[in-house]
Amino acid sequence: MTTRVKICCISSENEARMAIAAGASALGLVGAMPSGPGIIGDEQIAAIARTAPPAVSTFLLTSETDASGIINHVQRVQTNTVQIVDRVPVSVYTAIRKALPSTKIVQVVHVINEASVEEALSVAPFVDALLLDSGNPNLPTKELGGTGRVHDWRFSRRIREQTLVPVFLAGGLSPDNARAAIEAVEPFGLDLCSGVRTNGHLDALKLEKFFHAARA
Numbered sequence: 001m002t003t004r005v006k007i008c009c010i011s012s013e014n015e016a017r018m019a020i021a022a023g024a025s026a027l028g029l030v031g032a033m034p035s036g037p038g039i040i041g042d043e044q045i046a047a048i049a050r051t052a053p054p055a056v057s058t059f060l061l062t063s064e065t066d067a068s069g070i071i072n073h074v075q076r077v078q079t080n081t082v083q084i085v086d087r088v089p090v091s092v093y094t095a096i097r098k099a100l101p102s103t104k105i106v107q108v109v110h111v112i113n114e115a116s117v118e119e120a121l122s123v124a125p126f127v128d129a130l131l132l133d134s135g136n137p138n139l140p141t142k143e144l145g146g147t148g149r150v151h152d153w154r155f156s157r158r159i160r161e162q163t164l165v166p167v168f169l170a171g172g173l174s175p176d177n178a179r180a181a182i183e184a185v186e187p188f189g190l191d192l193c194s195g196v197r198t199n200g201h202l203d204a205l206k207l208e209k210f211f212h213a214a215r216a
Contacts, residue, residue, distance in 0.1 A: 001178055003182050006059065006168060007196065007207075009038025015063035015202045016048050022207040024042055026057040027084065028191065031073060033063050037200070038193055045077040059083045059106065067095035074103055075130060081106060087119075093126040104128040106168070109159070111151040117158050124163040132156045136170030150177070153184040171184060175209035179216055190214060 007019035008028030016027055029045040030038040049058040058079040064070045065088050074082050074096075081104040082096070088107075096105055107127045109120040111134065120130055134151040150172035160167045166188035169181055174195030181190060196206040 003157070003187065005166075005214060006057075006189055006191040006213065007193075007202070008059075008061070008170075008191055008198070009193040010048060010202075011038060011040050011044070013048055013051050016051060018199070018202050018204060018207065019068065020053070020056055023206070023211045026059055026191075027052060028059045028061055028193070029077070029079060030061045033061070033064065033085070041077045045079065046173070049077060049079045057081050057104070061085055065092070067099075067150070069093045070096060071099045071202075074100055080104065081128075083108060084131075090123070090126055093123075106131050108133050110134065111155045111159075111171075114155070117155055117162075120159040121162055124165050127165060129168060129188070130163065130186075131167040131168040131170055132159060133191075153181065156185045156187070160187060173210075175206060175213045176212055178213040182214065 004025045006026035006028055007024040010016050010019060010027045010029055018028060029048055033039055045060060052058050058075055059081045060068060060077050060079040061083045062073045063085055064071055064073050065086050070082060083106045086107045093105060105127045106129045107123050108131045109116055111132050124130055134149040156169055168189040168191045169185050169187040170191035173181055173190055173192040196210050197203055
């Protein structure tokens with residue numbers, strides 16, 4: 001099975017076209033966050049989402065944690081997927097399903113320790129996919145993604161083996177470790193931001209190298 005690739009922190013329609021041309025099957029569009037790179041306004045997210053072809057998923061990264069906030073955010077930008085980057089109660093998933101039945105729900109789990117495995121397995125039955133990242137929501141200023149750090153893939157492997165929903169792997173991925181990540185975790189997809197950028201801008205050469213490594 002070909003490993004899907006989601007390019008995150010897309011900041012413009014031009015970057016979206018570059019990512020899609022390189023082989024991305026999903027685009028990550030970052031809404032307001034307490035920290036991290038790639039944040040753009042809702043109008044820009046909506047504009048990029050409108051240009052994406054049907055086969056490409058558009059992920060809204062939202063730091064909202066209550067159901068109404070998440071639902072309103074998705075309705076403003078009209079992406080086909082919502083990526084929830086912080087912990088939320090199970091009731092939030094139920095409310096999203098009711099209000100937005102065609103929107104896919106992806107829950108981020110920041111892989112820190114053994115408790116992260118339990119967290120992932122507890123939410124998996126309520127979402128369409130898990131995304132395993134390297135942030136830390138327990139800090140005074142929450143890290144909810146975009147850290148550029150690699151976490152312990154052994155925990156991610158265990159999550160992937162024990163859950164039935166697709167798993168995306170994120171955190172410090174680059175052309176240099178893409179193949180190792182795939183072999184270590186065997187995820188449904190890889191998700192990256194800084195690993196294919198130079199001075200904050202999407203780099204066509206790094207994109208080419210990453211996809212070559214991922215598909216080797």
